[in-house]
Amino acid sequence: MKTLEKLTLAGLRQIDPETAHKLGLKAVQMGLSRSRRTFSTPRIKTQIAGLSLPNPIGLAAGFDKNAEALRGLSRSGFGFLEVGAATPYAQEGNPRPRLYRLPQDRGVINRFGFNNQGMEEINKRLKWRPRDTILGLNLGANKESADRSADFARVLAYCGENLDFATVNVSSPNTEKLRELQGKAALTSLLQGVLEARDTIHRPIPVFLKIAPDLNEGEIGDIAEIALDLRLDGIVATNTTLERENLISEHKSQSGGLSGAPLFEKSTRILAKLSELTTAQIPLIGVGGVASAQDAYDKICAGASAVQLYTALIYHGLSLVEDIARGLDQFLARDGFDTISQAIGCKRDHWL
Ligand SMILES: Cc1cc2nc3c(=O)[nH]c(=O)nc-3n(C[C@H](O)[C@H](O)[C@H](O)COP(=O)(O)O)c2cc1C
Numbered sequence: 001m002k003t004l005e006k007l008t009l010a011g012l013r014q015i016d017p018e019t020a021h022k023l024g025l026k027a028v029q030m031g032l033s034r035s036r037r038t039f040s041t042p043r044i045k046t047q048i049a050g051l052s053l054p055n056p057i058g059l060a061a062g063f064d065k066n067a068e069a070l071r072g073l074s075r076s077g078f079g080f081l082e083v084g085a086a087t088p089y090a091q092e093g094n095p096r097p098r099l100y101r102l103p104q105d106r107g108v109i110n111r112f113g114f115n116n117q118g119m120e121e122i123n124k125r126l127k128w129r130p131r132d133t134i135l136g137l138n139l140g141a142n143k144e145s146a147d148r149s150a151d152f153a154r155v156l157a158y159c160g161e162n163l164d165f166a167t168v169n170v171s172s173p174n175t176e177k178l179r180e181l182q183g184k185a186a187l188t189s190l191l192q193g194v195l196e197a198r199d200t201i202h203r204p205i206p207v208f209l210k211i212a213p214d215l216n217e218g219e220i221g222d223i224a225e226i227a228l229d230l231r232l233d234g235i236v237a238t239n240t241t242l243e244r245e246n247l248i249s250e251h252k253s254q255s256g257g258l259s260g261a262p263l264f265e266k267s268t269r270i271l272a273k274l275s276e277l278t279t280a281q282i283p284l285i286g287v288g289g290v291a292s293a294q295d296a297y298d299k300i301c302a303g304a305s306a307v308q309l310y311t312a313l314i315y316h317g318l319s320l321v322e323d324i325a326r327g328l329d330q331f332l333a334r335d336g337f338d339t340i341s342q343a344i345g346c347k348r349d350h351w352l
Contacts, residue, residue, distance in 0.1 A: 005034075005319055006154070009315070016097065016099060017099040017101050017108075018096060018098065019098045020304030022120035023231025025068065025285070028318070029042055029068050029069070029079070030072070030074055034076040034318075036321070038054045038055065038128045039322050039325040041331075042338075042339075043332050043333065043339060043340070044311065044325060044340060046079075046305065046339070048283045049167060049208075049233035050307045052234075054079050055132055055307060056304075057081060057306075057309070057325050057328070058078055058079050058080040058082060058285065058307065058308040059081045060287050060304055060308035061085055061310075062084075062085070062112070062310055063313065064081075066116055066122055067137075067236050070083070070126075070133075073133075074133035074135075076318045077121045077318070078133075078321055080133070080135070080186045080306070082137070082138055082165075083122075083135070083137055083138065084123045084137045084139065085116060086116055086118070086137055086139065086140040086159065087114055087116055087117055087119065087151060088118065088142055088155055088158075089118045089142050089211030090117045090118035090119070090121065091116065091142055092115055093112045094111050094115075094174065094292070097203050098113070099112065100256075102247060102249035102260070102283070103168040103249060104249045104263035104314075105247050105249045105261060105262050106291065106311075106315060107247070107260030107261055107262045107263070107311060108236065108314060109251060109254045110240070110256050110259070111188045111254070111255055111257075112175040114143065114172065114175055116140070119158045119159055119291075122137075124166050126148055126162035127162055128352075131233075135164050135165075136164055136166055136167055137163050137210075138166075138167045138169050138210070139155045139168050139169060140152075140154045140169050140172065143176075148178070148181065150183060153193040153196065154200060156207075157197040158198075158207060160201035161202055164205060164206075165205050165207070165233070166194075166198070166207055166209070167207075167208040168190070168194055168210065169342075171210050171239035172214035172240075172257065173240060173242050179212055179214075179240065182211065182215065182223065183219075183222075185352075187222075188229075188230070190231070191230050195230060197208060206233030206234060207226060207233055208233060208235060208285065209236065209268070210235075210237075210238075211223055211239065211274075212238060213238035213239065213243075213288065215316060220270065220274060223235070224277035227280065227282050228278060233283070234283040235282060235285070237270050237287065237304075238267040238287060238288050239257065239272045240258055240263065240298050241257065241259075241267075243258070243266065244258065245262070247351045255293035257312065258309040260289055260311035260312065260314075261289045263288040263289045264288055265289075267286070268302050269351050271299060271303050271304055273352065276348060276352060280303065280345055283306075284305060286299030286300070286306070287307065288305045290308070290312060291309070292323075293327020293331060296328050297328055298347075299302060299331075300340060301344075301347035302347060302348055303345040304344065307319045349350065
């Protein structure tokens with residue numbers, strides 16, 4: 001981390017976390033953050049669901065909920081970006097405060113509740129998106145919607161022409177009963193609707209499913225079965241957790257979803273289980289607590305084709321992205337892998 005970045009992050013940590021995030025995002029939007037070439041080598045260049053990624057390090061959903069900083073983010077070193085969640089209509093989300101730092105645990109608790117400007121506003125920005133970046137949208141549902149499962153298809157149909165991929169997010173813990181849509185019957189019909197919407201897009205795009213880390217073995221088995229049956233293009237594992245274990249920070253008992261380092265092991269175990277159950281037929285994106293090249297490498301060895309991160313950016317800044325990409329390249333070289341695909345799942349059993 002450079003001195004200026006260190007000072008900026010230290011300053012931002014003195015103010016309310018949501019305000020700090022807004023300021024940080026504004027700086028990226030205005031081009032005030034350092035512009036970085038996306039680090040890539042033949043070893044870390046990869047393909048996932050037909051998308052060519054210069055490196056497998058992605059921005060996780062929720063960082064840029066309204067797609068406001070696409071240009072700046074496309075110059076931050078990521079191999080791919082996921083913005084949103086977008087819902088059909090704008091909504092405020094839960095009352096503030098709704099974001100808490102857990103510095104001693106290197107984690108964060110949030111209970112935003114899909115605050116976003118709605119698909120129409122977001123799509124205006126997606127139209128002007130940088131074309132040299134792989135860009136996806138996280139699809140959500142309105143809290144007051146009469147038919148939440150139809151909301152996902154609606155957002156995809158509306159924004160799909162401007163996307164490279166979309167992620168169905170039925171795993172946010174901050175919209176009451178949303179996670180119930182992960183049940184077998186509900187999820188199958190929801191996804192069928194989304195896939196039908198995808199097929200109406202001029203240039204059909206991959207559709208991923210993002211799951212919660214708080215699923216039991218039976219539920220993970222159902223998800224794997226549905227994903228194989230419907231030929232989903234990928235699974236993003238995982239969203240934030242409702243579990244609280246071994247935390248020491250002041251705000252450890254706040255309600256909401258926990259992310260960052262405390263989520264790493266749990267989300268990696270789910271990833272490995274999914275990799276086993278889908279017999280590596282479906283690309284998996286590993287998310288949850290990635291804060292170093294070692295973490296990214298661990299997720300890949302557990303079964304991920306690519307990774308995403310959010311919380312670690314709050315503690316380490318955007319320079320972390322290039323550090324992870326470079327470090328990952330070195331780990332792969334050290335262990336004799338010429339490509340990422342050779343390493344995927346090589347230590348899966350360790351996490352089962
Ligand atoms: C403040 C905040 C907002 C988030 N918003 C979303 C969201 O809108 N949609 C979603 O799928 N995940 C959302 N997430 C979850 C992240 O995308 C990611 O799955 C999770 O934080 C674990 O990764 P991390 O430990 O690298 O943060 C959010 C996370 C945080 C911390």
